[in-house]
Amino acid sequence: MMFATSPKHAATTPETLSSTLRPYVSALWQIDERQALALLDPEALFSAYQQGLG
Numbered sequence: 040m041m042f043a044t045s046p047k048h049a050a051t052t053p054e055t056l057s058s059t060l061r062p063y064v065s066a067l068w069q070i071d072e073r074q075a076l077a078l079l080d081p082e083a084l085f086s087a088y089q090q091g092l093g
Contacts, residue, residue: 066078
């Protein structure tokens with residue numbers, strides 16, 4: 040699935056997230072001042088689940 044982005048809704052790097060969430064997020068889009076959309080990394084989530092981290 041592809042997401043259309045405009046300069047107003049540009050993807051930012053996961054460095055803007057807390058260090059706890061950063062390993063699981065591939066991209067972050069700021070929709071407006073109150074909303075954001077995160078693209079999660081399923082392999083990282085599954086690996087953490089297998090290790091008992093989730």
